[in-house]
Amino acid sequence: MAEDKDKPFDEEAEDQALLERELRAQGRTSPLPPWLRYPAIPRYSIHWRMGNGESYLMAWWQWAQGRSAEEKTAYFREFAPTPVEWVDWVGMQIRVDPEGDRSASFDDLIRTYGEAIAHLGLYDIEAWQAYMKDDATSE
Secondary structure, eight states, X not given: OHHHHHSOOOHHHHHHHHHHHHHHHHTOSSOOOHHHHSTTSOTTOGGGGSHHHHHHHHHHHHHHTTOOHHHHHHHHHHXXXXXXXXXXXXXXXXXXXXXXXXXXXXXXXXXXXXXXXXXXXXXXXXXXXHHHHHHHHTO
């Protein structure tokens, strides 16, 4: 055990081990999208920034790392339609750096990522537009 304390923490190896455990548990070769892995957890919950949710996203990103936009699009098509509250996240995974103003508001960034993937048929555009409109009016 003493020798384990002397080893530096290898985040990538830990993420890979977590991914492998998730894939075995799910019986899959690719991980479920987060909204299917934890369906009761809302998109903007703190759950995704700490604890099991954060760990799951790290495992998911380990799987997605190095995959092309086309491969990720094919993956997300398997689970379409994407829930409206997750459209921006899917857009961030497929199109990492959308064009636009770096000082844009959070809502503008969500819209930009969603619009960047609208042509891919991964979500119900009308439902997403209604969601975005409802979200803007609720503030």
